[in-house]
Amino acid sequence: MTKVKTSAQDVIMARRRFLGAMAAAVAAGSGLYPRGAFAQDQAWAMRPDADVDQINFVVWQFGNIYDDIAAKFEADWGIPVEKIIEPNIDPQIAKLTSMYAAGEDIDVLVSPLQTMASYIDQGIAAPLDGLPGLEEYAADMTPLARSIATRDDQIWGLPYLSIAWNFIYNSELLEKAGFADTPFTTWEELTEQCLKAKADGVSNHPLLWVAGAAFDPLPGTWFAQVANRGGRIFAPDMTPELGPGSVAREALQYFQDSFLKHEIADPDSLNLKFLPAVKVFNTGNHIYLGALHNYYMNVVNDPAQSPIAGKGRIHPMPGDGKTLAVTWYYMLSEATRDREWAWKMLQYLGGKTQDGVYTQALALAKSSMLAPGYTSVLNSPELREMWSERVDVDAMLNIFDKAVPYPEVVPAVNEPWYPQWNEMLNVELTACLRGQITPDEACDNMIANIDKAKA
Template sequence: MPECIGRLGDWGATPLGGRKTMVKSTSWNAPNLTRRHFLGAATMVGAGAMLPRSVFAQAQPWAEAPSSSVDRLNMAMWTYGDVWPTAAKQFEAAWGVPVEVISIPFPELPTKMMSLYAADETIDISLTSPATIANWHDLGLIEPLGDLPGAQAYVDDMVPTARDSCFFDGELVALPFMGAVWAWNYNSELLEKVGGKLPTSYDELDEIAAKAKADGISQHPYVWCAISSGEHITFTWYSLTWNRGSGLFDASGAPLLGEGSEARETLRWWAKTFADGLSDPSSLQLSMDASARAFATGGHLFRGPTQHYGLRVINDPDQSPIAGKGVLWEGPLGPRTITSWHLAYVSANTRDRDWAWMLLQQVAGKTKSGEYEMAKQVAKAAGFGPGYKSLVEGGFIEDVWSSWMDVSKYKQLQDNASNSFEVVNAFYKPWYQEWNQRAEIELQRTLTGEITADQCCDNLIAAIPSN
C-alpha cells in the first residue's frame, strides 16, 4: 500500500461526457500484448452493449445481480493487510461468487500488471495510481464505465478533484478508491515557545525556525518527507512550489524551471534550510509514514507538506508523545495545495463486464447494503480521504477523524486543492516517469549540497526529450 498518494468547480449533475476534460495523451513501450487487449476487448464490450440496457437499469444497481452468470472473479490489488481478502469474502457472501485476490506489492504493481496483460491473463478489476492510469487507458486496458448502471450517480456524488481524476478524454474510466491532500503540520506546543504566531511568508517561517534552533527549542525545526522514491521528495518540491504560486510545467508540458522560476527559487530556499542546519538531514531517508513518526517524537517544529493522514499517527496517544499537538496547516502562503487520487478500474480483459462492475463497486463504490463500506473502512482505519461528497459533507469524516485532525481545515484544503496532473502538466507525457526518477536523484544531490539548485534545475531541463 502506498504511504500516501485545482478545484474545477462543482459540476452538479452534468451528464457523463458533458464536461470539459483534459486530453491526456501518452505512450508506453509495452511488452508484446496480445491483439485481444486492443481489439478483442472492444468486441466484447460492443457485444455487451447490444444488450438492452433497460433490463439492467435498476434503481439500486449495487443491490441487484446482473442477468449473466460467472463462477468466479478476481482482483489484482496492491498488498494491503487483509483488506482485500476480507472484501472478497464479503462479496462472495453477498453474491455467491468467489473472488481470487492477486496481491502485488505497491512498487511492483505497474510491472506486474503489464506482465499479466502480456500473458493474456484474465483480470476483472485492479487499482491504479495517478502515475499509471494514463498508460493503462491509452493501451486500451481499462474499460469505460459511463454506460454501466448507477455510474452517473457515482459521478454526481464524487468530490470534484476525484471526479476529474476518473475521466479521460470525456469518458468515466475509474472510481476513486482513496485520496490525500498535501499539507504542512506544526507542533502547537513548540510554536507557543517561539511566540505562538504562524508565519505568512517564507522569510517569517525561517525566522521562527532559526529562533527555535537558537533557543534550543528544536535542533532541527524542519522535518520532511524526502526519500528518493515515488510520491515523496518530488511531490514535496511540487507542493512547496505550488504553495508559492507556480507549477513545474506550463500547459503544453514545457518546463518552468529556468532562472527566476518559482521552482528554482523554491529549491534554493529548501537547500538552504539543510545547509543552515534548520532541516533534519535524516529527512532524506524518510517516507511519509516515517516522517510522521519522526515528527511525533516532539523534536521538530514543522513537518513539510505531505499527505494529510500522517496526523493520525502524530495525534494518536498510543503512538505519539505529542498527541493532540500536531496541527494541519496550509503553509506560509495560504490554502494552495495538491491532492492525488488512487483509483479502481474494470479491466478490458475481464471475464464479464457487468459482474466486474459489481466487484468494482464492492471496493470503490457501494456494496449490496447501499453503503460505501470500503471508503468508510479505509477512512477510519488509515485516514484516507473518501472520494464521495456524501461522506465528506455528511458528517462521516467528522465522526472518524475529529480526534486526530481539524476536519474543517481538511475540507478547506480539499476545496482549494489542485490535482497533481494540473500542478505538473507533464504528468502524462511518455517521458515523465523516467524524468521523475531523475528528479529524485538530482533533488537529493541538491539537498545534500553536492550540486546547487541551479545545477539541479539545469540538469532536469536537459533531461526532457526535445520531441
C-alpha cells in the same frame, strides 16, 4: 467458460451513449453528470444477467480490507472472489502487467496516479461509461476525484482514496518557541520562526521535510511548494516551466536554503520518506513537518503510535493555502471475463455494496483517515465525529478545498517517459539539497533530462 472481452465497438457505443446523455443534460441545464440521465435506480443492488465462475482483482496489500470486502461480495452474490494481492505498489504493477501480457483474466485493478495513463494507453484499463449507475457516482465524486478520473470525456475509475499535501506542527514546541498557537502564514515566517526556535535552543532543527528519494516523497514536497506559489513543473503542452526566473527555481532555492543557508531543516530529511518522517517527527524534536499527506494525522495523534499524541496539528501551506492533491482509483480491466460482473466488483472496492453503502470508502476513512473521493462520505457526521479525535476536521477539509490536482501542476505525470524522468529528478533534487549543485544547475539538468528520458 468463454471469456468475454470489451471490444472497440463496445467502447464506441458506450461513448456514444455517454455523449448523448451529456447532450441531454446540457439541454436540460442540469450540468455535466446529471442524476438519472442514463442510470438505473439502485444499480449497485441489481444482479447481472450472466453467470461467472469467479471474479478477481489485482491490488497491493492494505491491512485486511481486501479479505473483508471479498467476503462481503461472496456472501451477497454467491460468486467466489480470487484475491491477487501483492505486498506493495511495485510488485503489484509487475504482476498486473505480466498477467495482461499473458492473456490472463483481470477483472478489477488498483492504480496510483503514475500508472493510470499507461494502463489506459496500453488497453489494460477500460472506460466505465455506459455502465449502470455511473452517473450517480460521478455526481457524488469530489471535484478533485472527478477531474483526475476523467480523460477524453470518459470516466476511467472509482476513487480508492484522495490525499492532499500539508504541514503538521507540534503545538507544545511551537508554544515553547514563543508563538503559542500562531503557526506560520508565509514562507518567510516559517524561516523566521524556525530560526528563533533554533537560536533559543527549543529545537536544533525545527523543520523536518519529507525528502527521501522516491516517486512521490521528495518530488511531491517540491511540487507542493511550487503549486503553493502558483507555479507548475510543466505546461499542458509538456513544455517545462523550469527556466530562469521560474516559480520552480524560486521554490527550490527556498528548499535548499532551509538546509544550507539557514540550517533549520534536519539533514536526515533526505533519508526519510512519508512514514519514517512521521515516526521521526513523533519523537518530539521538531516543530514542523512538511509536506506530507493529510492522513498521517492518524499516526501523529494516535496514543498507541506517537509519544506526542494530542500535540500534533494539521496546517495548510502558506498564503492562500494552495496545495497539491491527488486521487488514486480502482479501474475496470479491458481483460475482464464479464464486464457487468467486473463492474459489480469494482463498485464493492470503489463504490457502493449491495446495501447501497460506501462500505470500503467508509472503512478506510475510519481506520486510516484516508479521505474518500465522494462528497457524501467526506461530509458525513459519522466520519466527522471520528476524525475529530485526531484532527481539526474543518482545517483538513479546507486544505482539500484549496488543492490543485496533481496533473495540473505536473501534467507530464501522464506521459510514458515520466517515470524515467522522475528517477533523474530525484537525483538532481538530492544533489541540490546537499549543496552539490545550485538550484539553477539542478533545473537546467532537469530540462536536459527530458530528452534523455524520452530516448
